[in-house]
Amino acid sequence: MDELEIREYHEADFDTLCQIHDQARKQELEAANLSEAFKPLKIAAYEEDLFSYTIYVGQKDKKVIGFVAFSDDELAWLYVDPNFQKQGVGSKLIEFSLSKTKISKLKWIY
Secondary structure (H helix, E strand, O other): OOOOEEEEOOHHHHHHHHHHHHHHHHHHHHHOOOHHHOOOHHHHHHHOOHHHOEEEEEEEOOEEEEEEEEOOOOEEEEEEOHHHOOOOHHHHHHHHHHHOOOOOOOOOOO
């Protein structure tokens, strides 16, 4: 498999981002016993202003496998396809976003 390529989000990526978010978010909430809090990205993206952030996607072999959304002072969204978790994808997306922002150190992560 090729190295992770990080590129700007394109509108054509949205359905893939929905699949990644929905799978990963369900796992995250189930682990915290909060399954009832799940909202699909097609709803959450608008309710939580996803598109007000700068969005980049990570891809391997031209397949989008994760995404990060951030502003100059906030890393707001980070999701990785569960099939590619624990492989450094999230770390690379975080490192990339920090290199593009004014964030010098994180104050808190949740």
